Amino acid sequence: MSATVLHTDVGVSDEKQAAAKSAGRRFGALVVRLGAIAAFAAIMAYFVVFAPGFTSTFNLINVVEQSAILGVLAYGMTSVIIGGGSDVTEGGIDLSIAANMGLCAAVYATLLSMGYGDFLSVLAAIAVGMAVGALNALAVVGLGILPLLATLAVLNVAAGMELTLTQNTVVGASSPLLGVLVSGSFLGISALAWALIVFSAIMIVVVHGTSFGLRLYAVGGHPEAARAAGISVPFYVSFTYVLSGFCAAVASILTVSRLSASTPGSGELLLSVLAAALLGTVFSRRFVPTMGGTLLSVLFIGLLANGFQLLNVSSYWVNGVQGALILLVVAITSFARGSEGSR
Amino acid sequence: MTNSMKGLVKALALGLGAACSLAAISGASAEELSLKGKRIGVSAIGTDHYWDLMAFKGIQDRVKELGGEVIALDAGRKDQQQIAQLQTLIAQKPDAIIEQLGNLEVLNPWLQKIRDAGIPLFTVDTATPHAINNTTSNNYNIGAEIALQMVADMGGKGNVLVFNGFYSVPVCKIRYDQLKYVLTSFPDVKIVEPELRDVIPNTVQSAYSNVTDMLTKSPEKGSIGAVWACWDVPQIGATQAVEAAGRNEVKTYGIDGSPEVIKMVMDPKSSAGAVAAQQPYEIGKTSVDNAAKYLAGQKVPPFTFVPSVLINKENAAEKGKPFLDAAEKAGVK
Numbered sequence: 001m002s003a004t005v006l007h008t009d010v011g012v013s014d015e016k017q018a019a020a021k022s023a024g025r026r027f028g029a030l031v032v033r034l035g036a037i038a039a040f041a042a043i044m045a046y047f048v049v050f051a052p053g054f055t056s057t058f059n060l061i062n063v064v065e066q067s068a069i070l071g072v073l074a075y076g077m078t079s080v081i082i083g084g085g086s087d088v089t090e091g092g093i094d095l096s097i098a099a100n101m102g103l104c105a106a107v108y109a110t111l112l113s114m115g116y117g118d119f120l121s122v123l124a125a126i127a128v129g130m131a132v133g134a135l136n137a138l139a140v141v142g143l144g145i146l147p148l149l150a151t152l153a154v155l156n157v158a159a160g161m162e163l164t165l166t167q168n169t170v171v172g173a174s175s176p177l178l179g180v181l182v183s184g185s186f187l188g189i190s191a192l193a194w195a196l197i198v199f200s201a202i203m204i205v206v207v208h209g210t211s212f213g214l215r216l217y218a219v220g221g222h223p224e225a226a227r228a229a230g231i232s233v234p235f236y237v238s239f240t241y242v243l244s245g246f247c248a249a250v251a252s253i254l255t256v257s258r259l260s261a262s263t264p265g266s267g268e269l270l271l272s273v274l275a276a277a278l279l280g281t282v283f284s285r286r287f288v289p290t291m292g293g294t295l296l297s298v299l300f301i302g303l304l305a306n307g308f309q310l311l312n313v314s315s316y317w318v319n320g321v322q323g324a325l326i327l328l329v330v331a332i333t334s335f336a337r338g339s340e341g342s343r
Numbered sequence: 344m345t346n347s348m349k350g351l352v353k354a355l356a357l358g359l360g361a362a363c364s365l366a367a368i369s370g371a372s373a374e375e376l377s378l379k380g381k382r383i384g385v386s387a388i389g390t391d392h393y394w395d396l397m398a399f400k401g402i403q404d405r406v407k408e409l410g411g412e413v414i415a416l417d418a419g420r421k422d423q424q425q426i427a428q429l430q431t432l433i434a435q436k437p438d439a440i441i442e443q444l445g446n447l448e449v450l451n452p453w454l455q456k457i458r459d460a461g462i463p464l465f466t467v468d469t470a471t472p473h474a475i476n477n478t479t480s481n482n483y484n485i486g487a488e489i490a491l492q493m494v495a496d497m498g499g500k501g502n503v504l505v506f507n508g509f510y511s512v513p514v515c516k517i518r519y520d521q522l523k524y525v526l527t528s529f530p531d532v533k534i535v536e537p538e539l540r541d542v543i544p545n546t547v548q549s550a551y552s553n554v555t556d557m558l559t560k561s562p563e564k565g566s567i568g569a570v571w572a573c574w575d576v577p578q579i580g581a582t583q584a585v586e587a588a589g590r591n592e593v594k595t596y597g598i599d600g601s602p603e604v605i606k607m608v609m610d611p612k613s614s615a616g617a618v619a620a621q622q623p624y625e626i627g628k629t630s631v632d633n634a635a636k637y638l639a640g641q642k643v644p645p646f647t648f649v650p651s652v653l654i655n656k657e658n659a660a661e662k663g664k665p666f667l668d669a670a671e672k673a674g675v676k
Contacts, residue, residue: 052435059434066427168540170511172448182452255423259449263422264542305424309431312414315424 029287032332036282040300047307054310061193067302068196069251069258071295073097073269074276075203076247078294081277082207083240084140084147085220086289088330092140092220092237094244095151098273099158100132102266104252106162109173109262118177126249132158133245137238159267172261181257195254204291216240221288275326276301282329376635378411383634384437384462385413386429388445389420391544392576393601394623395444397673398467401627402441409635411438420543422449429453433460439634442474443467443627446511465634467626470513470646475637478630481648482514485598485619486521488653492617493569493596500531501568504557506550506577508540515573518598522571535567541577550580551587558588570595575604575618582607585614599623600654602670609659617655620666624673625649 047054076097084092104125111121132154139150184191207213218226219236227233256262279300280293305318383406390396399417406413414437418425425445432440433456440462442454447469454473457464466474493503505522509515526532539553554570561567570581570593578597585593591614597604600620607615626649637643654662 056434059431062430062434066430069423168508168542170446170448258426259422259446260452261446261448263446263449265421268421269423305427306431309414309416309428310435312412315416315419315428319419 029332033282033287036328036332040282043307044300044303047303047310051307051310054307057188059306059310061189063299063302063306064193064196065190066306067298068192069101069254070269070272070276070301071196071298072199072247072251072254073101073273074280074294074298075199075291076244076251077273077277078280078289078291079203079207079216079247080147080240080244081289082220083216083237085223086281086287089148090146092240093147093151093274094136094241095148095270096132096136096155096158097244097248098270099155099162099267100129100245100248101252101255101269102262102264103132103158103162103165104129104249105255105262105266106165106171108252109171109256110165112173112175112178113171118175121175122177122253125252126246129245129247129249129252130242131245132248133242134238136245137241140241141234141238155267155270162264162266166262166264168264170261170263173256174260177253178257178260181254182260192254192258199250200291200295204295207291217288272301272322275322278326279329282332287332376409376632376639378406378409378438378631378635378638381411381438381638382435383411383413383631384416384432384435384440385443386416386418386425386432386440387443388418388422388425389543390417391420392574392599393603393670394574394599394621397623397670398443398627400673401624402443402467402631403627405628405631409631411635418445422446425450426453429457433457433462436460437462438638439463439465441465441467441630441634442469444469444512447471447513448511463634463637465630465637467630468514470517474645476630476633476643476645476647478626478633478647478649479514480619480621480626480651482517483521485621485651485653486518487525489518489596489598489617489619490522490525490571492653492655493571493594494525494529494532496594496616497532497568499529502533502535502561502566504554504567504570504581505534505538506541506553506570506572506581507538508542509573512573518573532568541572541574546576547580547583550577551584552580554581554584555588558584558590558593564590564592567593569593569616572597575599575601578604578615578618579607582613582615590614600651600666602667605654605659605663605666608654608656609663611656617653619651620654620663621651622649622666622669624669 053059077094080092080094107128108121108125111124135157136151136154139145139154140147181191186194207216215226215231216236218229219231219233223233255266276298277289277294279297281287281289283293283296284290301322304321305315308315308318385399385402387395387399390399403413403415414432414435416428416432418428426449440457442450442464444467451471451473454464454471458473464474466477468479470477507519510519526534535557539557542549558567570585572578572581575597578595581595585591585595594614594616596616598619600618604615604618605620607613608618629647629649633643633647652662
C-alpha cells in the first residue's frame, strides 16, 4: 500500500516540476532567441556605422546578387526540412543539393557547348535536377533510409556523375539567356538580384500563403496527425525532395551565368546552404524553418562576408563566425525542443 | 640604389629646410617606389599550395613595405567566393588590384569589369588581355626545359603519364603546349592516353592512386618511363606511388619548386627526376613594384619574368639549397 501512495506522490510532483521546467525553458528559449536576433542586429549596426560604403545602394544590390545562388539552394533545403521535420538526426535534410547543382551546371554548360540551344539545355538541367531529387525521394520515402544517409549517398552519385561528365575541368558556356542574366537589369536592379527576389516571393507565397504549405508543415511537424487527417505523408515528403532538386537546377543556371562556366567544387556550398536553412529558424517563434527566415539568414551570411571585406577583416573569419552561429542556433533549437517534450 | 646612396640622400635631405626636405625626398625617390596613401586590393583563388601562399605573402609584404594598405582576399579555392570578393572589391575602388591565379574563363569577364571601373589591374601568373602587367616565370622556357630534361633522362624513347587537369589555368596551358611541342621532335616518346586528371583538393592522394593504377595496368618494367605534371604537388603523389610499386625506372617531373619536392630531387634514391623551381615570393613582390611604378606614372611592360631554375639530379645539391633557404626565411613550409 505504502508503496503505491509513494509512487503517486512522486508522479504528481514530477508533473509539477516538469510543467515549471517547461515554462522556464520556454522563457529561457525566448530570451536566447531574442538575444541571437539582437546579436545579428548588432553586427549589422556595426557594419552600418563602421564599414565604408556598406549602406550604398550599389553595395546592397551587389550583396543581393551574391546571395541569389545560395538563396535558391537554401529554399530547397528549407522545404525539405519543413516536410521531413526539423529533428537534426532523423528529420528531413538534403545533403546532395550542392552536388546536384554542380551536376546540373555541368549538364547545362556541356549541352550549350555542344551547340544545343538554351531551351533544350535548360530543360535538360531541370530534368536532371528533379531526377536526382526523385532519387532522394525514392531512397527516403520508398526505401525508408534515414535522409541523412540517403542524401549523403546521392551526393556521391551526383558528384561522381559530374566528374564523369566534365573530367573535373572547367566547361565554358555562353548563350542568350546567360547574356541576359549577366548584364540584364530592370529598375536599376540586376537580373541575378531579380531572380532571387522573384524566387523568394514565389516560395514565400506557396509555403506560407496556401493550404498546400499548411499541410506541408503538418506533415513535417506531426506526421501521425497529418496521416489521421487524410494527408498523404509520403507524397508531401517526396515532393520536397523533388522541389529541392528543382531548386538545385535553377541555382545551377544562375551559377553558370555568374561564372561564365561550369566549374568543379560546387559541393563546397553545402555548409553555407545548411547554415542558411538552420540559422533561419531563429526568426520563427517556434524555431521552425520558414522561407522568410531563410531569406533573412541568406542575406545575413552575404552581408557578413561583405562587411568583413569592407572593414578589411580577414576573410578567414567569415567561416569561423558562420560555424559559431550554426552551433549557437542548433544549441538554441535543441534547448527549445526540450520544452515540447517527446512528441 | 645601394644603402650608402640612400644614406647620402637622407643626409642631403636632412641638411635642407623642413619645407624643402619633403620635396627633396619625394624628388630623390623617383626611382624609389612608394605606395603611401594607396590601397591595393589583392585577390587570390587559394593559398593551400606552397607557390600560392609564397606569392600571396610576397605581394602583401611588399605593399606594406612601400607604405600602402592591403585588402587581402583569399577565395579558399572557391570560384563563387572569388567572384563575390572581386565584385565587392570593385565597389571599394582601391588604387589598384593585383589578381593571382584562378580559372581564366571564370575570371575574364570580371577582370574586364575591373578595367571598366577604371581600376588598374595587375596579375600574378595569369596572362589576360585585361591586365596592365602580368608578373610570372618564363613558362615557355620552363615548359621546354622540363620536357627536354625528361626526354633526355628517358633516352629519347618511352611512354609518359601526363596529368592534364588544369589546362584552363593559363600557365599550365603554356607548359603543356611546350611539352607537346618538344615531343614533336621525339616521336618515340609517347603520352599515354587517356591523360590523367590532377585535382584540388586531395591532389597528392589522388595522384598517388592514379599512378598506382596505371603502373598496375602496365606491369612490365620499362613500359612507363616518366610522369609529368604542370605543377609539383601531383609529382609528390606520383613519386611516392612509383617508389611504393618498386618501379624505380620511372622518373617524375613537375614545376614550382615546393621545398618538399626539391628535397626529393636532392635525394639520389628518390624517383623525382627534376623540378623547375620558381621564385613565387619574388614574383609577388615584383608585381607590386610594377603597380607602384604604374601609379607613379612610369611605363610598365605587359609582362615581367622572374628567373626560375631547373633543378635536376646532377645540380640539385648546389641549386636546391638557396630555394630551401628562401622558404625557411619566409617562414612558409
